[in-house]
Amino acid sequence: MTKTTSQQGMLHRFFPFLAWLKGYQISTFRSDALAGVTVAVVLIPQAMAYAILAGLPPVYGLYAAAVTPLIGALWGSLRQLATGPIAIMSLLVLTTLTPMAEPGSKEFVELAFLLAFMVGVLYIAIGVFRLGLVMSFISHSAVKGFTAAAALIIIATQLPHFLGLSVSRHEYILPRLVEIAKGLPNLHISTFAVGLLAMGLIFGVQKLRKTLPAGLIALVAATIAIVVFELHLKGVAIIGKIPSGLPHPMVPPMKFEIISSLLGPAVVIALVSFAETYSVGKAISSQTKQKVNVDQEFIGQGLANLIGSFFQSYPVSGSFSRTAINFATGAKTGISSVISSLSVILALLFLTPLFTYIPKAALAALVISAVLLLFNPKEVFVLWKKNRNDGIVAVTVFVLALLTKPDYALLIGVMISLMFFLWMTMHPRIVRITKDPELNMFVNADALDKPSCPQILQLRSDNAIYFANAEYTIEHLLERLNEQATPVRFLLLNFEVVGFIDITGTDELRVLLDELKLRQVRLAFLSVHLPVKQVFESSGLLEQLNTEHMFERRETAIAILFEDIDHEYCKKECPYELFRECSTVK
Known part of the structure; x- marks a missing residue:
């Protein structure tokens, strides 16, 4: 920026009418x-x-x-x-x-x-x-x-x-x-x-x-x-x-x-x-x-x-x-x-x-x-x-x-x-995601009453994770996990709308990680934004996570996670064919 341009900008800041009076x-x-x-x-x-x-x-x-x-x-x-x-x-x-x-x-x-x-x-x-x-x-x-x-x-x-x-x-x-x-x-x-x-x-x-x-x-x-x-x-x-x-x-x-x-x-x-x-x-x-x-x-x-x-x-x-x-x-x-x-x-x-x-x-x-x-x-x-x-x-x-x-x-x-706003942020919606084979796209399974993969549970939190809602979010994620009657192998957290997380949030994710280890369920992430990933790193959480299970694209996530699930269960007990990978083991 030249000195003249800077001076004009300052002049228009103090006298904005000069901009439209010109000509x-x-x-x-x-x-x-x-x-x-x-x-x-x-x-x-x-x-x-x-x-x-x-x-x-x-x-x-x-x-x-x-x-x-x-x-x-x-x-x-x-x-x-x-x-x-x-x-x-x-x-x-x-x-x-x-x-x-x-x-x-x-x-x-x-x-x-x-x-x-x-x-x-x-x-x-x-x-x-x-x-x-x-x-x-x-x-x-x-x-x-x-x-x-x-x-x-x-x-x-x-x-x-x-x-x-x-x-x-x-x-x-x-x-x-x-x-x-x-x-x-x-x-x-x-x-x-x-x-x-x-x-x-x-x-x-x-x-x-x-x-x-x-x-x-x-x-x-x-x-x-x-x-x-x-x-x-x-x-x-x-x-x-x-x-x-x-x-x-x-x-x-x-x-x-x-x-x-x-x-x-x-x-x-x-x-x-x-x-x-x-x-x-x-x-x-x-x-x-x-x-x-x-x-x-x-x-x-x-x-x-x-x-x-x-x-x-x-x-x-x-x-x-x-x-x-x-x-x-x-x-x-x-x-x-x-x-x-x-x-x-x-x-x-x-x-x-x-x-x-x-x-x-x-x-x-x-x-x-x-x-x-x-x-x-x-x-x-x-x-x-x-x-x-x-x-x-x-x-x-x-x-x-x-x-x-x-x-x-x-x-x-x-x-x-403001109270209503705080209440909503303190109680974020946790949505179960699945693939609709007819539409060939991923949808809100709860809203459409659609089945999801018994072994890969996809959940999405519709808000930032911070001190006021971190504990609620993790408790709700575990509740959704408890609702599954089938042996879940992976919990895939969709972070596409999580634009912010604080230290309390990362601490609660550690609690989730420990609980999942006890249940022999592995944790994976989808669409983690850079600011959130930076907090993961600065808080030390990233060292505890399997970075190979942090994905940018859903198709890649499904393909890689599918390799590590129980294919015998898929073949003998799973009634659904949601992913294209399902046809390879049916």
């Missing part, structure tokens, strides 16, 4: 500009709605939307990913900070900035130290259960705005639903009518033409209704005056005791939000053929949150809906997100007076319509049918998220997933 053309800009403006039309109302969901004044959603899409696009790895406020992240901000401060208060707002700062630092640390593999610990089943529950919780938080009810805040969803039900006799008809108008327009426009900005059309219509009929004077809540201008740079308040209390929730929020970002990225990359660089994406999302926190932004993430719109409208590079950010900045500078009379019921309708897509209980049932363990994880997370804090539920789901 940027006017025709590409046209596509990006159209996509960016289209996304901004959706982003502006969503940002205000999600800020209210997070317990913040609407303007902070706009501040987040003004800064973070630009940063996320320039420093991330996916060119069409649309970063900004999202529903689930907003919900987690609300549930995390509500016990610490009154939503909407100055203290609450400052805590939201600090939370964004902490999430950003965590993201950047994961990306810089290339720890993106941490995402492997968050199972899809846990995320699906969490997402479905989060959708219901978000809807519950928006119902008071949608119905025009005044209810006290609750940490959990069930008491909130009970209070909403009790308050239904006090339903504010005008507010409910505005909410229904907005909801009807959103679904109607989407059904009529998906390319139209249904949310914006609904908000404009609802706002016109407010102004024309003076509904704000009749009790319909509006978002009120939004300060114009750009956010003033500020440093989030740094207090050790607050940071320590927010560290746990920040980790959960970071992982949950990136799980959505990652799933969005995978969906888009499969169509654009881009490679998802998880570590670079962590850096991009980290910088978006970190820099955003200095411009009064709360935690953000990649948005599924806006990314889909960005891609569908022809975005080619991250410039589309730069255009979206600039559009929001222009709105903050010149259009905020137009937002004054937007009804909160219409914003609630926008949020509810968006998260309804997240609630898909059918996926949980499909998981249950496909894999019972995945189904248990999804249902557990779903139920716990409704009964406790959502972030706690996800952590418990991750722990249960």
Whole structure:
């Protein structure tokens, strides 16, 4: 590698956008500009709605939307990913900070900035130290259960705005639903009518033409209704005056005791939000053929949150809906997100007076319509049918998220997933292998209920052999040997899926070797991978094994082992003719 190439690689590591800006053309800009403006039309109302969901004044959603899409696009790895406020992240901000401060208060707002700062630092640390593999610990089943529950919780938080009810805040969803039900006799008809108008327009426009900005059309219509009929004077809540201008740079308040209390929730929020970002990225990359660089994406999302926190932004993430719109409208590079950010900045500078009379019921309708897509209980049932363990994880997370804090539920789901994984690795499947003469291939004898050679018992362990399962594996191998009613001469262990073995594993193989000697059964190995063979050698086990009985090919193993079995037994008592060698002694 030349010095120039190395320098370019380092430059692209710190400024990844330079790679796709090189050779940027006017025709590409046209596509990006159209996509960016289209996304901004959706982003502006969503940002205000999600800020209210997070317990913040609407303007902070706009501040987040003004800064973070630009940063996320320039420093991330996916060119069409649309970063900004999202529903689930907003919900987690609300549930995390509500016990610490009154939503909407100055203290609450400052805590939201600090939370964004902490999430950003965590993201950047994961990306810089290339720890993106941490995402492997968050199972899809846990995320699906969490997402479905989060959708219901978000809807519950928006119902008071949608119905025009005044209810006290609750940490959990069930008491909130009970209070909403009790308050239904006090339903504010005008507010409910505005909410229904907005909801009807959103679904109607989407059904009529998906390319139209249904949310914006609904908000404009609802706002016109407010102004024309003076509904704000009749009790319909509006978002009120939004300060114009750009956010003033500020440093989030740094207090050790607050940071320590927010560290746990920040980790959960970071992982949950990136799980959505990652799933969005995978969906888009499969169509654009881009490679998802998880570590670079962590850096991009980290910088978006970190820099955003200095411009009064709360935690953000990649948005599924806006990314889909960005891609569908022809975005080619991250410039589309730069255009979206600039559009929001222009709105903050010149259009905020137009937002004054937007009804909160219409914003609630926008949020509810968006998260309804997240609630898909059918996926949980499909998981249950496909894999019972995945189904248990999804249902557990779903139920716990409704009964406790959502972030706690996800952590418990991750722990249960890991427990199931450990249980499976601790109890590997031991499979009996035989040859099917009709198919002329080796098959799973247990699954197909096929006979195997009475004198050459072929067994395969379907996992690595390490300290947690070594004893179980050897005991199970001996149990399978005990099941044979015929005089077994060779135990042929198939190691084709055993990619790892530790010292405990080799010690247990010595136990097996000693037991087989007592039974006058010889041990042979098939398809031992080099790393496993190296452990055999370093542990001294290789010296105790007959290296002539370690085979690469099954046909070779059968041919050589067949020479040393009892051919008289084959001729007089064995009813099977499984190998081609059998015909030579029958």
